[in-house]
Amino acid sequence: MGVVRNGVPWFDQYHKPVNAKAGCLVQANDHYYLFGEYKTNDENKFIGFSRYVSTDLEHWQYTGLALGPQSSGLLGPNRIGERVKVLAAPAGGYVMLMHTDDLGYTDPHVGLATSPTIDGTFEFQGPPLFNGEPIHMWDLGTFVDDDGTAYLLTHEGNIYQLAPDYRSVVALIVRDIAPREESPAMFRQGNRYFLLTSHKTSWERNDNVYYTAVSLAGPWEKQGVFCPAGTLTYNSQCSFVFMLPTEYGTVPMYLGDRWSFPKQADAATQVWLPITVSGDTITIPEYWEEWENSTVKPVTSSAAATPVAFASATPAEELTIPFTGRRLALGGITNRHSGYARVVLTNERDQPFQDSYVDFYNKVPSTGLRYMAPELVAGCYTLHIIVAGTHGVWQDKAGHIFGSDGDLVQVTGYQIDA
Template structure:
């Protein structure tokens, strides 16, 4: 069922069977392989433990490479610090791989743009400290990067500042634009046929919102506000933009939007991804509808088929569960998500005994009510199994820097059916 498709809004699993843990990140393509870099999150607190790297031949099957930049002994990425929005580019003039990130303290009161370097794409990166502009560290936070066709590198910063990087990518040498998007964060950029597009989300902490974009005939501008990326109220299909990857397909370029579905506090287990092909037509970019699954080779929607088992379970009682037997090597769970929903514990047991072969926390919360896939299991040996879904009584809840509360108002779990694909 998942062999050739990107499946959105559900946990993905790597070659070890662990959730792909690379949030707020980017992808670098090299020698026919894709390298995904991201924040390696914990399931209990928002502190930096490292940036991860995964690789894939097809954007579907991911191999864990390593923690490419671990927590440092001290300094900007030392204990009790935050590391976010990691981005990597290969510098054409030096051949080195340059990594940039937001470094901060736990109160978000000591922001810096940090920098690290490596000779190999998946090698351990050496932290260099703060990125400088005119001899001073860049004291900003939410950030992204963009590499133009001619190899020029750019640092994108919240509120709409754009810095051009030096030829060796080691410093910022020119402030190209400033204040393009007051209140905007998580910037990302793409170029198509000589026109540039700059994406932002609004500042709602880890909550999703309607992301928007600007366009210009060059990075230098002039930049024009163009409106929302996705239909109003869709909250960018319940995601926050982080990067745009350009894919060559049959002589054409497909621009893939990469977004995060955050899930505080259980980011490592329950935060997921939304990757979608961008539609670019008549100088406008859109994500017109959500694709539950699609092929990164054809950019066409795919259909997740299999035997369907009706469940009809809905409860907010802590410890309440539903258990369903199935035969095969994979199972998918469909359910509802809204503001009153919380976390479920999904477990798979060997039907012949009580051996648990897989377990994961799954987030059923959504500010905008929706119905669809909530979980797709990793591949298992073909056998007889029992799937158990349990209400944990916990829900994603957090506060932003100003103390405003976000997240769920209850912890209900609602599941209506399973899909069991034919074993392969």
């Protein structure tokens, strides 16, 4: 196994940020497959659903788009594709479910694609039908019970049962468990079901909550938050729960998105943390910047060795850190006054080979790991941290304004891996 690093960009074999938002994790063929929304830094239309593969949850290989835009239809030009989830069908092959929509989010459909293998190109099949009709819902998740029965979860807390081949919907089990909530994720521990949801605050994070029941049909009971109140779920939004094999047995692992509008491709990151279960109670009591996923134990932060005092909101102002080694970790301060930094790695000939954005915004102030360079061949490099002079500001459908009020970039220290 490997080390999971939260809230920092992960990099693939091409030194590009892992670009898989609001997705899911599937274990197959002794590998982990990460599917997600493939985003850009300048528009929100459907580019494709990405696929990455790993043997240790630390090192990721990009294998291309599992499903790309279609020439027409629900995933055609100027459409939205979101919340991708992939299931291994009992009779063989894989089924992909997703939210499709127009750019104004006024034409929601659940969509379906299939592939005979997990590493093949999926073929879009259109909407899965329920009583002969499409399902007009948006945020969605999936859950597979111990007996292999699969379920589609939607915003507001609806649970639909899928057919045995997972390609259509055969029943609405329960509805409106979680009114005015979205981004559903579910798992089972013993005889209890746990449903995680997020409040509707657009790209902004909030204190996610959870519900419990001993039957999917209910009754469901709202239990409250599962991360400490006020942390905004460690600055993330729930997306999926993966049952992680560890040295101590299977542990439910929370997969959350740390959105970064508008620079979602580079600066949006992942928060993956183990969930503690005790009866009807689930908790993620601490935020671990880095943790070893086979022992389920935190490791010491990588960004505290050499202190640096850099704070600037001046566009193009730059902090330069030459280093000799294999990798550099960067620490910094995030708060609601902060914006984007452009982070560029150059080699000993001052040629750039990794160039992306890091988001220093956080509604809840924090100090910690902000960037971890890709693992390199030992040599001489320079890290350039450049104030971008931009920050994210957006609004939800009700017109509420969210985001930063400034462009500040604050660096506190770094550590070199020799």
